[in-house]
Amino acid sequence: MLETQDLTVRFGGHVAVNAVSCRFTPGTLTAIVGPNGAGKTTYFNLISGQIAATAGQVRLDGQVLDGLSASARTRAGLGRAFQLTNLFPHLSVLENVRLAVQATREGAHRRGLNLWSLWSDHRALTERAEAILESVAMSARAHNLVAGLPHGDQRKLEVALLMALEPKVYLFDEPTAGMSHDEAPVILDLIRRLKADARHTILLVEHKMDVVRELADRIIVLHNGTLVADGEPAAVMASDVVQQAYLGTAADEGGTAAAPSGGGAAAPGEAGRAAA
Ligand SMILES: Nc1ncnc2c1ncn2[C@@H]1O[C@H](COP(=O)(O)OP(=O)(O)OP(=O)(O)O)[C@@H](O)[C@H]1O
DSSP: OEEEEEEEEEETTEEEEEEEEEEEOTTOEEEEEOSTTSSHHHHHHHHHTSSOOSEEEEEETTEEOTTOOHHHHHHHTEEEOOOGGGSOTTSBHHHHHHHHHHHHSTTTTOSOSOHHHHHHHHHHHHHHHHHHHHHTTOGGGTTSBGGGOOHHHHHHHHHHHHHHTOOSEEEEESTTTTOOTTTHHHHHHHHHHHHHSTTOEEEEEOSBHHHHHHHOSEEEEEETTEEEEEEOHHHHHHSHHHIIIIITTTOOTTSBOSSOOOOOSSOHHHHHHHHO
């Protein structure tokens, strides 16, 4: 289980994430919603170790992750979509995925110079990489250079690389942003399939409320860095605070909500403050 306890970060005088305590259980997809600047991405950055917390704790299956680098947290089981700038643009799609698969198979090359072992490792890695590419509908691009990929394929590759790491926790930050209507369903279908595996804990920052409605088992709402609501999607979406503060005004039913969010299924008092 992933837990944050009183997780807080201040930037100068601004508290971007304010004492957020939350538990995320395997087999659950939690959508994190809130207006622009609410602290959603910063909360992800704190969990994945991209930025250091001012206070509070992040734990995964009881292991305290504070003080660990982002890459150490990845090894501990936290999977955050790659930035393509960190990849090898002049290697093929397949080679990039194979390297990510290889990163999870530590020890494969520590058995000494055994040519049979090296060859069979290489073959197994390639087969695994090919299977991942097939599941993200990218087999046809396997031998293309990453540098020349269209945007939609770059986003799919991000998910492919994440899958290669076989994390316990998947952190998706607007996974379909910038994708066309044709491309987005592939990613959503992948997330749906990852969710079907009860070992996976999935956190999804998403502005598109139709996506949230369809995928989320639970919604938490951040507002000004504070957790203002946490609950079952229908209750959170129907709460007065969500209706008044966001959905009733700025949101576009079923489309992109400029300020999605919600309030108070589990914390109406807190949510009331958010609406004020
Ligand atoms: N490195 C930083 N230094 C200073 N302020 C920051 C930094 N990162 C984020 N902030 C501020 O923290 C607040 C939360 O930003 P964050 O990007 O987490 O919001 P968000 O909910 O993800 O918004 P959006 O939906 O627009 O992506 C904002 O006021 C932002 O300007």
